[in-house]
Amino acid sequence: MLEHARITASSGARPHASAAAPGAIAVAMARISGLVLALSSLLAWGQAPLLAPLSGPGDKPPAPWTVYTLPRQTKPVTQFTIASIDGRRALRIDANESYGSLGHRLPPDSTPGHLLAWRWRIDQPIPKADLRERSGDDTAVKVCALFDEPLDKLPTLDRVWMKATHAATGAEMPAASVCYVWDSHLAAGTILANAFTNRVRYIVLRSGDAPLSTWEEEKRNLDADFLRLFGEEVDVVPRLVGIMIGGDADNTHSHSLAWVADLTLAP
Numbered sequence: 001m002l003e004h005a006r007i008t009a010s011s012g013a014r015p016h017a018s019a020a021a022p023g024a025i026a027v028a029m030a031r032i033s034g035l036v037l038a039l040s041s042l043l044a045w046g047q048a049p050l051l052a053p054l055s056g057p058g059d060k061p062p063a064p065w066t067v068y069t070l071p072r073q074t075k076p077v078t079q080f081t082i083a084s085i086d087g088r089r090a091l092r093i094d095a096n097e098s099y100g101s102l103g104h105r106l107p108p109d110s111t112p113g114h115l116l117a118w119r120w121r122i123d124q125p126i127p128k129a130d131l132r133e134r135s136g137d138d139t140a141v142k143v144c145a146l147f148d149e150p151l152d153k154l155p156t157l158d159r160v161w162m163k164a165t166h167a168a169t170g171a172e173m174p175a176a177s178v179c180y181v182w183d184s185h186l187a188a189g190t191i192l193a194n195a196f197t198n199r200v201r202y203i204v205l206r207s208g209d210a211p212l213s214t215w216e217e218e219k220r221n222l223d224a225d226f227l228r229l230f231g232e233e234v235d236v237v238p239r240l241v242g243i244m245i246g247g248d249a250d251n252t253h254s255h256s257l258a259w260v261a262d263l264t265l266a267p
Contacts, residue, residue: 051265055089068101078247090261093141093247101246112237117219117264124257125184137195138249140256144179145222146242153234174241176230182206201229
């Protein structure tokens with residue numbers, strides 16, 4: 001999980017790994033340490049329903065959905081609550097200069113071949129976000145699929161980074177994450193790697209030209225998208241170990257508001 005080379009944000013571009021500059025590991029570690037611990041929990045988890053519904057009678061996401069933060073996080077935590085909107089119960093994601101993720105672990109016997117579907121909307125975007133830069137790496141909403149890619153399939157530098165991360169945190173984590181984002185600027189169809197780690201890669205599904213406060217429907221073939229983003233490393237889709245929903249506005253010191261509803265995972 002070393003810092004990736006700058007990737008031009010154009011539709012169809014394929015991310016690739018490169019060496020990190022001196023000191024980059026320390027900088028990136030602070031940003032991704034929360035993701036490391038969250039994903040390691042997903043990887044080590046036992047039994048649960050395939051994907052529990054997001055909505056419930058209370059105002060908190062029902063178990064096994066769990067909120068994850070950075071270790072010793074002092075910045076605000078993104079608020080994930082269940083609320084009513086347009087006559088339905090949905091997940092409200094309120095990020096105010098904050099960071100946080102909501103994760104759901106999957107059974108260890110989960111097999112490839114999943115379709116992920118959901119509805120989402122943004123009421124307040126992040127105009128200053130720029131996913132190509134660390135200083136702009138914020139998004140009002142993202143939906144991520146986490147895969148347990150074998151370490152021996154990773155590029156050498158990424159493998160070194162994964163081992164260093166494990167040594168520093170004591171945590172194991174899935175080595176490949178596909179994240180679907182709604183971005184204010186990048187065109188729909190853009191593919192790029194996370195500004196902090198090449199092990200997380202983005203597909204922009206909705207862009208700034210999509211109307212605000214309007215529900216949009218998505219349905220994605222996780223296998224096809226994994227191979228599209230990580231196919232240069234492995235030609236067999238590894239085990240899907242978790243689903244995560246995120247919203248953060250800490251790098252741009254902004255405030256965003258988004259919603260996710262009707263999230264389902266099926267063969």
